[in-house]
Amino acid sequence: MFTNPYAWIEESLTTIHRADWYRSVQTIHGLPGATVLLEGREVINFASNDYLGLAGDERLIAAAKMAIQELGTGSTGSRLLSGHRELHRDLERAIASLKQTEDAVVFSSGYLANLGTITALVGKRDFILSDLYNHSSLKNGAILSGATTIEYPHCDIEALRIKLSQQRQNYRRCLIITDSVFSMDGDLCPLPALLEIAEEFSCMLLIDEAHATGVLGNTGAGCVEHFGCTGRQLIQIGTLSKALGSLGGYVAGSKTLIDFLRNRAPTWIYTTALSGADTAAALTAIKIVQQEPQRRAKLWQNIAQLKQVMQQQLPKLKLLPSESPILCFQLPSAADALTVGQQLKHAGIFAPAIRPPTVSTSRIRISLMATHEPTHIKKLVEALSSISTQSN
Ligand SMILES: *Cc1c(COP(=O)(O)O)cnc(C)c1O
Numbered sequence: 001m002f003t004n005p006y007a008w009i010e011e012s013l014t015t016i017h018r019a020d021w022y023r024s025v026q027t028i029h030g031l032p033g034a035t036v037l038l039e040g041r042e043v044i045n046f047a048s049n050d051y052l053g054l055a056g057d058e059r060l061i062a063a064a065k066m067a068i069q070e071l072g073t074g075s076t077g078s079r080l081l082s083g084h085r086e087l088h089r090d091l092e093r094a095i096a097s098l099k100q101t102e103d104a105v106v107f108s109s110g111y112l113a114n115l116g117t118i119t120a121l122v123g124k125r126d127f128i129l130s131d132l133y134n135h136s137s138l139k140n141g142a143i144l145s146g147a148t149t150i151e152y153p154h155c156d157i158e159a160l161r162i163k164l165s166q167q168r169q170n171y172r173r174c175l176i177i178t179d180s181v182f183s184m185d186g187d188l189c190p191l192p193a194l195l196e197i198a199e200e201f202s203c204m205l206l207i208d209e210a211h212a213t214g215v216l217g218n219t220g221a222g223c224v225e226h227f228g229c230t231g232r233q234l235i236q237i238g239t240l241s242k243a244l245g246s247l248g249g250y251v252a253g254s255k256t257l258i259d260f261l262r263n264r265a266p267t268w269i270y271t272t273a274l275s276g277a278d279t280a281a282a283l284t285a286i287k288i289v290q291q292e293p294q295r296r297a298k299l300w301q302n303i304a305q306l307k308q309v310m311q312q313q314l315p316k317l318k319l320l321p322s323e324s325p326i327l328c329f330q331l332p333s334a335a336d337a338l339t340v341g342q343q344l345k346h347a348g349i350f351a352p353a354i355r356p357p358t359v360s361t362s363r364i365r366i367s368l369m370a371t372h373e374p375t376h377i378k379k380l381v382e383a384l385s386s387i388s389t390q391s392n
Helices: 007-018 058-071 079-083 086-099 110-121 136-145 157-170 191-200 255-264 276-291 293-313 334-346 374-390
Strands: 035-038 041-045 103-107 127-131 148-152 174-179 204-208 235-239 249-253 326-330 363-367
Touching: 041 374, 058 276, 086 103, 086 249, 086 276, 103 110, 103 255, 110 136, 110 174, 110 204, 110 235, 110 249, 110 255, 127 136, 127 157, 136 174, 136 204, 148 157, 157 174, 157 191, 174 191, 191 204, 249 255, 276 293, 293 326, 293 374, 334 363, 334 374
Parallel strands: 127 148, 127 174, 174 204, 204 235
Antiparallel strands: 035 041, 103 249, 235 249, 326 363
16 A cells, blocks of 8 residues: 655645745736835835846846847757857857956856856866855755765855865865855855965865846956956856846856856756847846946945944844845744744835745845935835834
């Protein structure tokens, strides 16, 4: 007698509910922006990765429409078969110019860029060192590659050094992988120290600039530029879907690296090319990033403003260290985070509760945009104050 082989799924869901880990979608209507319609009600949007407010920008929309008219909707095949267009190459050149690297290659998402790159670079005989707080795409890329993977404590260079001195010699190649802006915390990786240690132990270094591109650095090139490390040998991954307001991912680096990935990254070779609309929108976004530094300046003004007001008026909130538009405050439990998230929503503020298993400690995650107005930030602080007085 066998039991129903699918019965465990419902039991598993029950466990997820019991732990307050259950996830569900919330419907947004209309254009993305600093305010959005959430389930029929206007709320101030602190939940978006659209840092520069480009996802609803009329220039990106116009570029995407024109590309659809000229190239159609689907790209019909992988880049190596029927899918490659001049527009893809234009976008790759623009990314390489923004990043000041020899070349770049675009993938259909940032997640796929990480999976494909890590699996192409290392295998069974190799070693990966991965920051404990890395994004899921880096962690799963490491698993998929088959390399021996060790997680080092978050941003802990000394721990990394100890692991390398003990184990580096047992492996052929070694790859260190890290977020540059940590997506659920908002702090930065110690890039100069990582580059130094990578050199010392002959390791490749891969950094994921998903939340940094368009946001950090003088020209918006990211964390690499922010730390003055432009031109150093490393592998930069990123997404077109955050500050660039489109969809897709990329890898930027040396000509040899990019040429190699076009031959070996399975998530590039065996998947359909980016659509014309996404490609054109991202290309327009990069031009805007380069031509309108005032957007980035406005974003950083908003960050400074919110941090200052929160420290003055809400000193009891446990703000996590951040050097990015991502600001989180910690809460004791997943249930507390959910309650505060709900209370904020009732007050017209959209800021998500982030819970395990995404992170180890529950929190509310606030992300700022260049298009937030002072009144938006004021209302956020008011809502947070009234919630923290209620719970005391
Ligand atoms: C969002 C994100 C990705 C995935 O990018 P997509 O283009 O959305 O697939 C990868 N890495 C990090 C750090 C991210 O935050």
